[in-house]
Amino acid sequence: MAHNLNDYDIFLNATQSFCHKCGNLEKLVDAHNVVKDNKVYIRKFCPECGESMVKISNDYSYYKLCDDYLKKPDLPERALTPVKYGCPYDCGVCPQHQNHPCLALFNITDECNMKCNICYYQAEPGLGNHRSINEIEQMLETLLKVESQPDLIQVTGGEPTTHPEIVKILKLLKKSPARHLMLNTNGIRIAEDDEFVDELIKLKGGFEVYLQFDSLKEETLKDIRARDMRDIRLKALEKLEKHNISTTIVVVVKKGLNDSEIPDIIEFARGYRCIRGIVFQPVQEAGRVIAEDDFRIDLSEIREIIIDDKKNPFEAEDLIPLPCDPHKIGVAYAAKQMKDGFAQLNPVTGKLPKEAIIEQRGTVTFEQDRDFVNMVVDTISLDTAFGEAIVKDKIKSKLFCCWPSFLSPKDMGYEHVFRIVIMEFSDIVNFDSTQIKRECNFMITPKRAIPFSTYNMGIKEEYQE
Ligand code: SF4
Ligand code: SF4
Structure with a gap:
């Protein structure tokens, strides 16, 4: 991670960061973004520790492309x-x-039925502190002040399914003005409690399970989760599949541990009708994680693995920067059709005009590409959660809140969309005071809406509430 380089090829810009050597979060240090051998580094100047350089992107070409997508x-x-x-x-x-x-994000409890080595919240059994319904209503009130019609609320923790009133909370938030609701879970309760699954079925339509996944291997799961979770994951997925409950699987990626599994995980996900996509999240330094040099990985490295993998159909032009936070979020969308229990994927992102994506002109027409129109119409149907949202909005649909709205082809629906997202958060090592201002994941507390990264870095403890 740290490279004691005194030379570089290009100076990009000046910014501010924190010194990860002394770990002082009370004082920003001056920093420069520089390029060396087609890789991007943040060069920090700490008055106490001296200079340090940290690689923040393995691919300067993609880093430049990110700036082209700014909207x-x-x-x-x-x-x-x-x-x-x-x-x-x-x-x-x-x-x-x-x-x-x-x-x-609504954090509803500190309690967890696991004690993962990578937990950002340092949750574990016995911590308790379930938030009251009243506190959750205050969180909603706070969110609605910032965003009167939120796109997505994710219920998280700790493990939110340990909260004794989890069903009540999900129902309450389902009725809120938010378009979509997500439950972030380790899957244990879904695997073991059929009555709970029955309650999730009732939430279908604008509801999704965000399922911790990480790996297909015992040893890797023990490293990341301190427990072999394979059975739990499979049992949970069996139920989610049976009831076709929209699911995103989430993979925290550690270099040298599970990065080589990325192609197999994509392949695995294509075997499930209920899996709408995968989020790959580079491990960050927060909570119980000390992100040492040898297992840090950046967004561009994960992107390279995906586009180099010949088993999946995504090419470089399909996995693009998300315009609202391009350096930190990469996305690829495909139209999906199950055939003999395996998802056929037709990448969509590379076919959308870049200008339309960036400018959000409101309507993207596909007339130029009849094959694409036919493919979308053939593969996507309206009988789904996302379809309902489309009908509600009369003419508009959004694949992701920061994507351009477009006139929906008649048969378009969420069930037939497969997305890959690479989401990189900031920590004390890669912190850049310019990029942090674009973060779009917020932890909602009863009084504040705090960018997820700064919340996890613990800056909040000193200065807020
Ligand atoms: S990462 Fe999730 S499942 Fe693991 S200890 Fe933390 S809250 Fe619990
Ligand atoms: S909300 Fe936080 S991260 Fe965003 S600009 Fe303000 S202080 Fe910076």
Whole structure:
């Protein structure tokens, strides 16, 4: 991770970061983004520890492409904190922030039925602290101040299914103005509790399970999760598949541990009708994780693995920067059709005009590519959760909140969409005070909407609430 390089090829820009050597989160240090051998580094200048350089992208060409995808920001409707100490000490959300919450996280408990080695919250059995319904209503109130019609609320923890009132909470949030609701879970309760699954079935339509997954291997799961979770994952997926409950599987990636499994995990996911996509998340330094040099991996490295994998159909042009936070989120969408129990994927992202994606002109027409139109119409149907949302919106649909709205081909629906997302968070090692202002994942507390990364870094503890 740290490269004691004194030379580089290109100076890109000046910014601010934290020194990961002394770990001082109370003082920002000056930093430069520089390029060396087609890789991008953040070069930090700490008055105490001296200079250090950290690789933040393995691929300068892609890093440059990210800047090409920058779009006009969708700002929060209202700031909740004043500019007082400066970024990132004013989270949030303060008037400096340049993105609205695409994803609003509601942490409803510190309790967990696992004790993962990589837990960002340091959750474990016995911690308790279940949030009351009243606190959750306050979180919703806070979110609606910032975003009156949120795209997505994710219920998280700790392990949210340990909360005694989890069903009540899900129902409450399902009725909120948010378009979609997600349950972030390790899958244990889904695997073991059929009555709970019955309740999830009732939430279908704008509801999705965000299932921790990580690996197909025993040893890797023991490394990441301190437990062999293979049986639990398979049992949970069996039930989700049986009831066709929309599911995204989530893979925390550690270099040298499970990065080589990425192609197999994509292949595995294609065997399930209920799996709408995969989120790959480079491990970050937070909670119980000390992200040492040898297992850090960046977004561009995961992207390279996916586009080099010849088993999946995604090419470089299909896995593109998400315009609202291009350096931190990469996405690929495909139209999906199950055939003999295996998803046939037709990548869509590379076929959409880049200008339309960036400018969000409101309507993207596909007339130029009749094959594409036919493919979309042939493969996507309206009888799904996403289809219902489309009908509700009359003419518009959104594959992802930051994607352009477009006139939906008649048969388009969520069940026939497969997406790959690479989502990289900031930590003390890769922190860049420019990029943090674009973060679109927010932790919602009863009084604040705090970018997920700064929340996890613990900056909040000193300056907020
Ligand atoms: S990260 Fe965003 S909300 Fe937090 S202080 Fe910086 S600009 Fe404000
Ligand atoms: S990562 Fe999730 S499942 Fe693991 S200990 Fe933390 S909250 Fe529990």
